[in-house]
Amino acid sequence: MSAAPKTSIKVASYNIRKAIGTDRQRRPERILSVLNELGADIVCLQEADRRLGARQSALPFEAIARETPYKAVPYEIRPGGMGWHGNAVLVRRDADILDHRPLTLPVLEPRGAVMAEIALHGQRLRVIGMHLDLSGLYRRRQARAVIEHVKACGDHIPTVLMGDLNEWSSGGCLRDFMSHFHFAPTGPSYHASRPIARLDRIMTTHDLAVLDAGTHHSPLAKRASDHLPIWAAVGLR
Secondary structure (H helix, E strand, O other): OOOOOOOOEEEEEEEOHHHEOOOOOEOHHHHHHHHHHHOOOEEEEEOOEOOOOOOOEOOOHHHHHHHOOEEEOOOOOOOOOOOEOOEEEEEEOOOEEEEEEEEOOOOOOOOEEEEEEEEEOOEEEEEEEEEOOOOHHHHHHHHHHHHHHHHHOOOOOOEEEEEEOOOOOOOOHHHHHHOOOEEOOOOOOEOOOOOOEOOEEEEEOOOEEEEEEEEOOOOOHHHHOOEOOEEEEEEEO
16 A cells, blocks of 8 residues: 655755854765754755855765755756755755756845755645845845746746845845745744844745744754754645
8 A cells, every 4th residue: 555645845944154164164064964854855055055166066966965865956057066046955855856947036146046846745846945135125126036936937836935035124025025925933043053033934825834834953053054944844725
């Protein structure tokens, strides 16, 4: 007898700061261990590629394959890189990647977003990962661009949007997103050593229910990056 499909998918968002921890040491293996602690089905990463030089992935692909249950969505924008302006998506190896592409945003500094459509546990999910600008004006322009990208998708698929929104206030781009999406009740994630700011967010279209959500606190997560990962379990309403 085949197993019944899971009723929820666990998603997570994690700004890994190019695998540089709060001790200023670059230790990719710590990030991989935190990902294993999380146990998510889909993870959106920010700052997953180095900013300088060839902009290689901060997480070695062979280490991801060897030490985690994940594979990277293959954006293949730059040889040796994982994502687009540091945005990348990891999915469990048994997931089917149905579609994927980078999303162009209005920029003041190098920023972007990525999209992936995933089939997992008998469900189909569209995921958008993003890392928005430090400028409040450009954050709002980028939020509106992301909203338009979602609207422009031809077929309606339950959608999760995740990432580092860089929004310290309760307004700004949050207000723009709030008009269209539901925010998961994740907690503060920055700074990892003493989290007080909710810079990292998970949002869903209204056909998805957030069954549980939170911020991942562990001794290792507090050292691996300056952000803590956030997560949510989502399922169809």
